[in-house]
Amino acid sequence: MTVKLGVDIDPECAHPIEKNSTAKSLQADVASLDPAIVSHVFENASVSLLAGCAPCQPFSTYSRAAKQKHGVQAGKNRSEDWRLVEHFGNLVEQIQPDLVTMENVPPLAQQPIFQRFLEKLTGYWVDWRVVECQTIGLPQTRKRLVLVASRLGPITIPEFDRPPATVRSVIGELPQLSAGGHDPIDSLHRASRLSSLNLRRIRHSKPGGTWRDWPEELRSSCHLKNTGATYPSVYGRMKWDAPAPTITTQCFGYGNGRFGHPEQDRAISLREASMLQGFPKQYSFLPDERNASFDKLGRLIGNAVPVKLGEVIGELFSEHVAKVREIATRH
Missing domain, CATH: 3.90.120.10 (DNA Methylase, subunit A, domain 2)
Structure with a gap:
């Protein structure tokens, strides 16, 4: 598996992408990213994979607690909070890669935007679950919602049990x-x-x-x-x-x-x-x-x-x- 392109709006991400891998970096906002750019990267690939991770702060426990502390109503400015998940879903719809994966915090699963994201995966076999990172060998008590999707056939996220x-x-x-x-x-x-x-x-x-x-x-x-x-x-x-x-x-x-x-x-x-x-x-x-x-x-x-x-x-x-x-x- 070869990573060909890393896209991030943060210009500081260019160095770690290009210094530590053979991938190229593109500074861009997923909200305005031209799907043709990504499609071009996939042109000679036997199998294409699109991976996305919208910032998790809008859905994190800390962020929600902070909003409550400062009197911000639940759901206020929610379109702004959800925009990157939605735009990533739009890219998947337009590009139709063979494989898709997305990572975020577990509370995203209870948000309406997640259901709308799933609806954009028509034609894919889809599986998602909350993964406890300790079970994959990471020394952190970190839980993450992980989604995988494939147009090639059924795919399932296993129960991990690494030391x-x-x-x-x-x-x-x-x-x-x-x-x-x-x-x-x-x-x-x-x-x-x-x-x-x-x-x-x-x-x-x-x-x-x-x-x-x-x-x-x-x-x-x-x-x-x-x-x-x-x-x-x-x-x-x-x-x-x-x-x-x-x-x-x-x-x-x-x-x-x-x-x-x-x-x-x-x-x-x-x-x-x-x-x-x-x-x-x-x-x-x-x-x-x-x-x-x-x-x-x-x-x-x-x-x-x-x-x-x-x-x-x-x-x-x-x-x-x-x-x-x-x-x-x-x-």
Whole structure:
């Protein structure tokens, strides 16, 4: 299976696409992408595959909670939230590739737009399910809705049961860092700074524990509110011998979730975050990573589809095509 083209509206995606693969990059908005461009890429392909992943923030638990907190009505501006899923469906209708896959957050399945997307897959065998990423060997408690579709024949997403991976098995051997420190060899292995208060907090944090482990004087006023009780993982440490939480765009910040290193008094580094997403240790995200901001690199890492998930879906399609061809040969 050869990836020929990667399309993203974010110009920063061009480097990782072209540096780490043989694919070409195209900066474009899927809402205005000319289907003829993609069709041209498929011209000499024996089997064509179109993969899409609309940003999941509109459907995420965090996003929906934030909207409720700020009094935004459910469904307000929903056409804007759903537009990329809908436009991807339009591309599928117009291009009619042999194979289609889409990844998103599980709550998408309860949205009307998902049913409308399924209706655009007329002529395809379709299967979808929520995949727990721990079962595919990714060291994350991440759940994702995965859809596969084929015009070649019936296709089914299996029940995955790969050996579990842990934080220790993935990042346990990386060089030690202090908060604000960096590895002189690996520019991505650097950790964000901590204030003196947060440094005291993380020193009292236990792996897998909560802010309730801290002395009273270190607790924030928000922790004393009723809403604070619902976010126990904020300012938490990961456990060595368990999977990490879902890696987000803000995973480099100690106060943004359970992103504290299991042992060292700091948040996980950008390299550790990328490896927990399944990226190879030497993966390059930007031409000048040493001077790139944490926000920019965090966005590229956290918004990515976990590599292991792409891998198992690619294997599923390869096996599917081989089976279809074997059946055709018999007849």
